[in-house]
Amino acid sequence: MGLGDKISNAAEEAKGKAKKAAGDATDNPRLQAEGQADKSSANVKQAGENVKDALK
Template sequence: MAFDDKVDNKAEEVGGKVKEGVGKATDDERLETEGKADQAGSNIKQAGEKIKDAFKS
């Protein structure tokens, strides 16, 4: 996985955690759900990059 991809994916994950936290704090279910979705998307991208790296080796 390229370093910049790792940073981008981590930033998306952190952003999702922030959204989720703000959604919980403000009782905004839509924002909380959006944050969880951002985190899930980031995790899927990270897994895909790891698979690509495994085949490069």
């Protein structure tokens, strides 16, 4: 896994956490869902990169 991928995935996860926290603070379910989706997407990408690393 390249350093760029790691940074990109970490940034996407951080963005998701921030969105979810903002949604929680403002009681905005749409923003909460978007944040959770961003976090989940980053986690799936991270898992895929880990599998690629394991196969090397």
